[in-house]
Structures are given as structure tokens and as C-alpha cells.
Amino acid sequence: MKAVYENALRRIDRIPPEGLKQIINNLSAENSIYEAALNSTLDAIIVCDLEHKPLFINRTAEKILKLPSWTGEFPIWEQLKDDEIVGFFRKTLLADENILNREISLNRPGGTRVLSISISALLSNGRISGNLVHMEDITEKRRREAQLRRAESLAALTTLAAGVAHEIKNPLASIRIQLGIIRRILEKNCNKKTESIFHNISLVEQEIDRLNAIVVDFLFAVRPMDITLIHDRADEVVREVAELMSKEAESQNIRVITKFDADLPNVMIDRKYLKQALLNIVKNAIAAMPEGGTLTISVSVRNDELLIAVSDTGIGIPEELLAKIFEPYFTTKESGTGLGLTITFKIIKEHNGEITVESSPGIGSTFTIHLPIPQPEQKSLPPWEDGVKIDGSHTED
Numbered sequence: 001m002k003a004v005y006e007n008a009l010r011r012i013d014r015i016p017p018e019g020l021k022q023i024i025n026n027l028s029a030e031n032s033i034y035e036a037a038l039n040s041t042l043d044a045i046i047v048c049d050l051e052h053k054p055l056f057i058n059r060t061a062e063k064i065l066k067l068p069s070w071t072g073e074f075p076i077w078e079q080l081k082d083d084e085i086v087g088f089f090r091k092t093l094l095a096d097e098n099i100l101n102r103e104i105s106l107n108r109p110g111g112t113r114v115l116s117i118s119i120s121a122l123l124s125n126g127r128i129s130g131n132l133v134h135m136e137d138i139t140e141k142r143r144r145e146a147q148l149r150r151a152e153s154l155a156a157l158t159t160l161a162a163g164v165a166h167e168i169k170n171p172l173a174s175i176r177i178q179l180g181i182i183r184r185i186l187e188k189n190c191n192k193k194t195e196s197i198f199h200n201i202s203l204v205e206q207e208i209d210r211l212n213a214i215v216v217d218f219l220f221a222v223r224p225m226d227i228t229l230i231h232d233r234a235d236e237v238v239r240e241v242a243e244l245m246s247k248e249a250e251s252q253n254i255r256v257i258t259k260f261d262a263d264l265p266n267v268m269i270d271r272k273y274l275k276q277a278l279l280n281i282v283k284n285a286i287a288a289m290p291e292g293g294t295l296t297i298s299v300s301v302r303n304d305e306l307l308i309a310v311s312d313t314g315i316g317i318p319e320e321l322l323a324k325i326f327e328p329y330f331t332t333k334e335s336g337t338g339l340g341l342t343i344t345f346k347i348i349k350e351h352n353g354e355i356t357v358e359s360s361p362g363i364g365s366t367f368t369i370h371l372p373i374p375q376p377e378q379k380s381l382p383p384w385e386d387g388v389k390i391d392g393s394h395t396e397d
Helices: 002-010 017-040 059-065 083-094 139-188 192-222 234-251 271-287 319-324 340-350
Strands: 044-049 054-057 099-108 111-124 127-137 230-232 254-260 267-269 293-302 305-312 354-360 364-372
Touching: 044 059, 054 059, 059 127, 083 099, 083 111, 111 139, 111 354, 139 192, 139 340, 230 234, 234 254, 234 267, 234 271, 234 293, 234 305, 267 271, 267 364, 271 293, 271 305, 271 340, 271 364, 319 354, 340 354
Parallel strands: 254 293
Antiparallel strands: 044 054, 044 127, 099 111, 111 127, 230 267, 293 305, 305 364, 354 364
């Protein structure tokens, strides 16, 4: 088509008005197709001239960068609001750098979003005429990668389960029995010299019980769960957990708040296992507030999910540790086994759900369980959503 238009330009003086009108209509239609294609892609596209002023910004880029309106009169970074991405664009574009898949995190109300940004020279007729910026939201991709790593860790644990059960649990039971026998023998011949021995035996028994608890948690984490999912009220399970943990929380100067949306739907759950998962999360939340605070447990509906959120005002989790908290044996507690959240993660996965966490050191953490709401029938897509038709084209501005 380019050759056709170039040929038309060479003989434009000889083209009748009707012919020119047809050429312009063709150009307009062709341009509309290109613009619709760029606006329909899920990736963000920005085209800038040699002075770094935007020539074109597609709808995805407008949404990611919060640019409902923009102008080609100023460099792109002067029209952005996020300080971090402003600095990145200014430094990179002024240095005429080619960037490939540079990752940048942006704080958004719904949580941190991770962008992969590539910047390359825009070539036209063999000359550099500006820059092409390509941005991809890889937040979900990174989340799936983290989930895959966790699943691989759980698979590795499964291979060790039988050996651990045989090599540790059974000998521990034998040691416990032998200590009981020694205790009974000493009780028959009790005197001042043997009194201190009873204390030592009690300490050994406590350590045996602690090791046995670790093994039990380990086996629970890797053993296939006999989960039976039925239509049930998850909010009732939340109320049970809140009531169960309220006294322990109050004893540590922690106020418990519960929030429930009206008309909450039933979801597919196994009460026993969901309760176990919630207890693990709530106990961790209480442990994270040694000086007291507020524990908030809420149940709400968003789109096709039931959300159970457990928030604390505790010490928080550093960003570099967030990706590790569901991994086996990872713990920040001196006496923790590092398997509580691993078990919780496995339970939620068995419920066909997801668990996410947001945390800020010194402010607190929020663990959110996402449970799918069963749909009796497939929902039809609305004809319009955010200005986009179901066929991918856009409404007229």
C-alpha cells in the first residue's frame, strides 16, 4: 500500500477531486485499523519523537501511567505523576539508551504492579526518528512463577516424607518410652541426688515432644489431604476462628475486629481444613504484634471471588522476604517449624483458591484468601467494558 500512495503523490496534480477523496478515505481507514490494533493490545505502547514528545500513546499505556489526557507539546516524563518512572524515562531517553525488559515496580491502590519496559530507536526510512517504548505488566507472570516454585518445593518434600517418618518419628517414640521407664525406676529410689535428674528428664521429654511436633507438621504438609469440598458458608468458619482466638488475642492486648459483607454466597470448602488454614494465619498475625495492636478479619465479595482477609498492625514483613514466606522451613520465629504457612498454602490450593500477602515493615501485613464462587451457568460478557467492545474494538471518544 505504501508504494500505491507514493505513486499517487508523484502524480497528485493529475488526480481528480473524487480520486483524492477516495485516497484520503483509504488512508483514514487504514490508519484506523492500525490505531485500533495498537489500542487493542494488552501491552502498553508509546511512540515519541526526537525531542521525546509523545506522538502516540495507546489505551493500555494511558491506563498504566494514569494519563487520561496528554499532549505532544512536552516530553513524556513531564506528563507523568509517578516519581520513579519519571526518573527512569528522563534518564533513559535523554541518554538515548536501548533498554530491554527492565523491571520497575509501581505502587497502586490494588497492590504493587511490576512492569517490564523496553525502549528502542524508532526507524523511519533508514533514519532514527524517535523512540518506541514497550511496557508489559508482568505482575501475574511473577506471581505464577512464585507459585510454581512453591509447588516444586512441596513436591520435593513429598519425596522425603516416608524416610522422615521412619527415621525420626519412630525412634523418638522409643526414646520417650525409655525415658518413662527411667523415670519410674528413679521414683522408686528417689533421694536428694536424683531430684535434679527428674528436671533433666523433663527437659529431654519437652525437646522430644517439640521434635515430634515438627515431624507431625512435616508429614501433614506432604501427605495427600482427604479434602471433601461442599457448598458451605466460609463466613461461619471465620466467625468460629475469631471466637476461638479472641481470648488469646485479648490476653496480649490485641483488639479483634470482624467485618462481613451482606448476603455472602456459599463456596466450595472443607470446614476442617479451611479452619486449620485460618488458624495458622491468625496465630502468625498475633505473634507479629508482641506489643499489642488490632487484628481485623473481613469477608467480602469481589467479582467472582470470596475474599477472606486477615490484617494485623504488627511488625510487617520485609519486601525481600515476601517471596519466601510460603516456602518450607522458612520462619522468622525462634521456635517456629517453618511449615505453618506451607500447610496453609497447600490447603488453599486444594480449595482451588489462591493466597496473597501485602506487607509493610512497621505497619502490618494482610493475608488474603481468594476462594472461587461457583457459577451456576457461564456468564455472558457485557457488550461494553471500559470503552472496549467484546470484539476488541473501542468505542468512539
